[in-house]
Amino acid sequence: MSDLLKQTLQLIDDANASDPNDGVEALYAKRMLETLQSFDDNPSEPLTLACYAQHVCRWKLVRKDFPAGLEGYLKWRTDLAKLHAQILTDAMREAGYNDDDIKRASNIIQKRKLKKDPEAQTLEDVSCLVFLNHYFDAFAGKHSEERIIDIVQKTWDKMSEQGHEAALKLSLPSHLQALVSKALNSN
Numbered sequence: 001m002s003d004l005l006k007q008t009l010q011l012i013d014d015a016n017a018s019d020p021n022d023g024v025e026a027l028y029a030k031r032m033l034e035t036l037q038s039f040d041d042n043p044s045e046p047l048t049l050a051c052y053a054q055h056v057c058r059w060k061l062v063r064k065d066f067p068a069g070l071e072g073y074l075k076w077r078t079d080l081a082k083l084h085a086q087i088l089t090d091a092m093r094e095a096g097y098n099d100d101d102i103k104r105a106s107n108i109i110q111k112r113k114l115k116k117d118p119e120a121q122t123l124e125d126v127s128c129l130v131f132l133n134h135y136f137d138a139f140a141g142k143h144s145e146e147r148i149i150d151i152v153q154k155t156w157d158k159m160s161e162q163g164h165e166a167a168l169k170l171s172l173p174s175h176l177q178a179l180v181s182k183a184l185n186s187n
Helices: 003-016 024-039 045-052 069-095 099-109 118-140 145-158 161-168 174-185
Strands: none
Touching (some): 003 045, 003 069, 024 045, 024 118, 045 069, 045 118, 118 145, 118 161, 118 174, 145 174
């Protein structure tokens, strides 16, 4: 791990240190990094940093502060991506990364050219795997089966074949595995 990478990871940790939600985003960053490392044998530094900063300071933009409905949701998600990209850009610049690496990481974290850019797709796959492995159970407990199946189908559609293979290898509890099977069989 390069000194620049270590320093930037620390700057992201520093940004997340003021998380009012008991370190939720720091834990998410750790899970993203661990999942990336098991998913990709040799990720680039821009990809590694984009994964780690995927939710940096997410608490600064609260969903309820945006209009209800799909349009409000999409605006929130776009604004979050811009926030994460700006914090990542600032951290990388402070650490001493060159402009090309900074631009690359910014494009990845904003998932520009998803499905066409392999690194943006890897970020999407990793974030979907983290959701399924760590957050799906809590999500499933709050929503109807119909809603859960819809979310699993949408998640699956965003993933690559490699992502699908990794997701099918997850050790999900039987009730979640059953929901995934329903979603995939009705898709």
